[in-house]
Amino acid sequence: MSREPVIVGIGLSDYPKAPHLDSLMHIAQATKRALDDSGLTLNDIDGFACASMPTDPELHVEAIEHLGLTPRWLNTTYTGGSAAQFQIPDAIAAIREGRAETILFAYGSDFLTRYGRTLGTGGLSVDGGLSGPLLYEQPYGSTIATCYALAATRHMAEYGTRPEHLAEIAVGVREFAGLNPNAMYSEPLTVEDVLASPMIADPLHLLDCCVVSDGGAAFIITTEERGRDLKQSPIHVLGAAGANSHWHIHSMPDFSTTAGVASSQEAYRQAGIGPEDIDTVQFYDSFTITALLLLEDHGFCKKGEGGGFVEEGHLRRGGSLPMNTDGGSLSSCHSGMRGTMLITEAVRQLRGHGGDSQVPDCELALAAGCGGLLSYIGTTILGRDRR
């Protein structure tokens, strides 16, 4: 009986704008859809992975109550947008060791409905007197967007990366968004459009920044044995690892390199493959620079050569490494912590359910989450077949 971990169900809640749902209901709806997709029921779930954001600090325990779960394995690790990627390594160990049979991962947020579009430019600033590490950032007007802009400027100064390179990332992701009827933005984009959009924080334009949306996602991991007689072809979890370098941007050791170097090396080692074997990537694209750094740090090109790699069109539909085939967070859906959605989209591709966005002969997919401010990078490698 194989206890190797497989993903057997995926589900997304209503997005990108869902004023009828709060964060908890996004989790409930995505969970229902993932269960229906798999053929499992809530009674089968004995493990639960869910990270609460500071804006919904008790969401994980509220979700357990709402769903009526009594998990014997529980992981609520919070690392921002890479939380799912950081929870998967322990989940697959728990599956292998028999500490859990079937684990539900779920995330949901009503970010757009609750906060509007101001997340990236300071709309979540602390009320009252500042204290702690933010004393050394917020009085200078630091926002989420400025932190990523600081990394982009450094990369450009060190390696000659150009605004056109970053814009190409947004253009390629938008092409996939055009094939996703739910995507927040689907009109075709050009590099010129990106460069002509308002500058938010040099060198990042409006269209270098992700959307702010509502949305949730869920997926289910169980044993290969259990996965055999369910509704979908099981997708194998071949490698999973996380690594971190800092939390606040002022403590980032090197603004042009992330901990994705370490997380990807460990994930590749577990999977017994290298970047040359990957058919599609689902990268956290909170900003275009996020995806560029993940691309380099996962070894798809050398450090500093990401701009040229992108310019060659590899990440586009029909390219050698199609990226963010659901329209990503740049164009489709970003409700705060998108790591769970990177997994659901990778699974959709590996099942061959991608429709017009399907990556041909898709056997291996890599999903990489980025949490905090380029702080916590998690890498998951999924495969259509056991290797």
Next chain:
Amino acid sequence: MEVIDNRPWNRGPLDPGPIDREYFEAAAQGRLIIQKCEDCGNTQFPPKALCVSCGQVPDWIEASGRGQVYTFTVVRRHGVEPFSSLAPFVLAMIDIPEGARFMGNITGIDPETIQVGQNVEAYALRIDETLALPLWRPIEST
């Protein structure tokens, strides 16, 4: 470093704890300080009650107040006052030779001309009678 007294403070209330307070109080006296651990030699910023390297109580050292731009951005859109009115303004990371990296604004320079490697010096903006916030401005050489 120079302390500018005549600009009204509008960047929101600060409520520093005891260690942080020492930093902002020193700035109000014209000194840019970082921590150095006498036991292990580690320098650290932002300040902490204990050395991040060895766990001992670190001392303070005064920095020269000069540094170089490690990276920067020009903030064009901001969702919160006073920064939305201040935009465009420069937000940068500054490396100092004593071994620390600061976030700060660089003023007194055309935002379109700033570059990585630019030499800057610290000055301080008065917050109240006892506290001030370090900022940066360009200089010709270090």
